[in-house]
Amino acid sequence: MDALADLLDGPRARGAFVMRSLLDPPWSLRIADRAPLAVIVVTRGSAWFVPDDAEPTRLGTGAVAIVRGPDAYVVADDPGTPPRAIVHPGQTTTTPDGELLCETWDLGVRSWGTDPDGATALLTGTYEFAGTVSERLLRALPPLAVLDGDQVDARLLGLLVDESGRDAPGQAALLDRLLDLLTIAALRAWFARERAPRWYHAYADPMVGQALRLLEHNPATDWTVADLAAAVGVSRAALARRFTDLVGEPPIAYLTEWRLARAADLLRGTDATVESIARQVGYGTAFSLGAAFKRRYGISPGAHRRGANLTSGDDEPAMDLTGSGTDG
Incomplete structure (x- = not known):
């Protein structure tokens, strides 16, 4: 197994969180769930990814965003829209004032938001637990990697979207595997680009x-x-x-x-x-x-x-896994 194959073998979802968000502007979600990795697909409309310490990135229809945790970020209709909902660890959702929104925004099986026919539809797959994604993969990724829809097999996207709205026996296990496939396909496409690691x-x-x-x-x-x-x-x-x-x-x-x-x-x-x-x-x-x-x-x-997070020691340099500063 080479390093890339080993990295792509890293995502192993177990009880991953998969949800469709259906939203009409103005909307803004602050994601503070501390998850190690998430995949966001814009299936309708557009969205802005707004980190706390970097410039916003627009995500058009079909965009696939790979988000490395655990830092919080905002997904919104516009970078200036203040958060209307906050997603906490365990996927508990509240207003900024602490009011629970799980039932208020419930729109059916694995669907929530402000309007079932909203201008924007997002599919989010979240690896919630340490150990479901390898530490080495997380260190290899930037905080945000964005792919156009045509860079990832549309059949995988369509299948995950369709299955996310179903509630059948074994559905959670099926969604875990579909999320893994989509994540691996997206990662492979990203690593194939010019800014891949050296x-x-x-x-x-x-x-x-x-x-x-x-x-x-x-x-x-x-x-x-x-x-x-x-x-x-x-x-x-x-x-x-x-x-x-x-x-x-x-x-x-x-x-x-x-x-x-x-x-x-x-x-x-x-x-x-x-x-x-x-x-x-x-x-x-x-x-x-x-x-x-x-x-x-x-x-x-x-x-x-036991679950403690890795840091970088002072005595040894880290392998250049980010691709930053490379000449391709």
Whole structure:
């Protein structure tokens, strides 16, 4: 599995929140649910995405927005419209004064808003819980990634919209899987664009692409740059230079980041012991993994497994996963 495939394997919805919002202007929703990831599709009309600390972005009909949490933001008919509803953790919805709106704005199965025939219709799929999206995927994404409707398979959009209005046995599980498919399709389309992370484009390079796959498929191997160069069939100096140019960091630094990122996902996504995970990702003992993990992320593996958020340690640079500052 390469890094992109591994990232796209990250979304695993369990009891995700899927809702259609039907709205007439003026309308404005402040989303403060602290969710790690959400996908917003504008199925009718248009909307504005308004973060607290960046410029607003207009979303036209068909737009698919991938929103990385947990920071709050506003979705509105106009950037200047003050919030009329606030979505809290657990998807509880109130007015700014605290009045519950769940029943007041109820418009049927998984539908709510101000008018069933409103000028704007949004479909929102929300991954509400830590662990349903890999930490590495979240670190790879910007706060907002927007795709035009023609960049995502319309059949997936239509199926999720249709199924979101049904209430049949097993519907929640079906919606979880459909949301995963839509999210993966949207992420793949976004990563294929020019501003994808540097390592994405590096896979096309015969030398560096092969080296990346060897590192990622075999993290438990005690790699050196010389060993990696020999496996690829080039000189050590040539590999080190080209790998750093294309990926943005040297091979062993990339391997360290990959190992720790894999460990973070395994801690949240499996019941394997820390000792077992340490061996899988190339650390000989739980102690050595714990020391490296805390240095990189600021918390212990056990704290991360219990739900604590990762931070960036001061001693190791983060892998350039955002695509910012790259030349494509």
